[in-house]
Amino acid sequence: MSAERRVMKEPVYHGMPWEDAYGYAQAVKVGNTIYISGQLSHDDSGKLVGPATVDASGKVVDSSTMALQMQTTYENARRLLAKFGASLDNVVEEVIYVTDFEAAFAVAGKVRKAAYGTDRPVCASTILGTTRLAFPQQLVEISFTAVLPE
């Protein structure tokens, strides 16, 4: 590709080992749009926060940490947005992938309102069940699109 067709992309990272292993950015800003990779519930050291209990086959047997995982996931998205001088207020769309739909649906309204800091977040939202996410103990992953003022 010639230099003329290159587009200016600004990536940000959490500094997790899997960023190198998998080869991706946690978020990429191009123009005034920020594309955020599926976020999950981990701390600064890369340790899962509120891992679900799984049986020997890797099947989840206890989803009671769903709210904690969801909260931490939003917090990780907030930290990425802050690197661009933005916040969750800039989010225009989110897609929520969950391995236990009932557990997620039971807490999502409350967790989301607290994360966005308002009873009616102004963002489009889609939620669906998935068979599996990156870690067997992971219950939720959320991707986002955010927009900065021109």
Added chain:
Amino acid sequence: MSAERRVMKEPVYHGMPWEDAYGYAQAVKVGNTIYISGQLSHDDSGKLVGPATVDASGKVVDSSTMALQMQTTYENARRLLAKFGASLDNVVEEVIYVTDFEAAFAVAGKVRKAAYGTDRPVCASTILGTTRLAFPQQLVEISFTAVLPE
């Protein structure tokens, strides 16, 4: 976040009770792009149109209303787009989530062409199976991205 970083977002709603409970907008316009939340088959009163038959455990046992659910889902997207003076002709991308893939694939071409009003809708489209959507009787959910002229 300072006022300077705020982005102008225009939300629209169907007026469904779950918009308040979950805390989201049915669609958000920012700049000339419209992000539409996963739409589903419901009427103005919030009642599912063509609910699937489920057994005691919530498992779908009859997906014969797939086409009706899909039609109604596109109609609900059309109603949201109309609030922005737009139509399904403005859609550039859709993602179709279905709980019964075979049933969906059997009718999707016909339903989609009728909804878009053309044999070759000019939109990118992705379809995939999901383990679960918001309502156990729900067979399909579709999210959209649409663009208005500058």
Added chain:
Amino acid sequence: MSAERRVMKEPVYHGMPWEDAYGYAQAVKVGNTIYISGQLSHDDSGKLVGPATVDASGKVVDSSTMALQMQTTYENARRLLAKFGASLDNVVEEVIYVTDFEAAFAVAGKVRKAAYGTDRPVCASTILGTTRLAFPQQLVEISFTAVLPE
């Protein structure tokens, strides 16, 4: 919709029979953004490359062609992008849907780095398990958003 609200959309195709049957474009460019439909592992004649082995019920029993399917999927995305004078370097976001998560996760880093031609692709990426894709023998599908310079 009046002509005034119409948006200029440029579609591209692989020339596959299912484009007509389903009624969609493989990718649509609007403004400087390219929305790419879920790509899969097929050749120019529409034949699956590296089909998984499935049993009589359609269940996958051998996912050993995952890497080949993933490589071919990226190659098909590259071919679409080339029609716009772009390359995988223009990708800002991808969503990877897989029917065998462990098999996909085991090869995704290596395959992705080779496809993007760099150890650290500058794109947001989300991967999740799905119950089913278009073909029973299909293990992976990837949708993309790419951006051209203004």
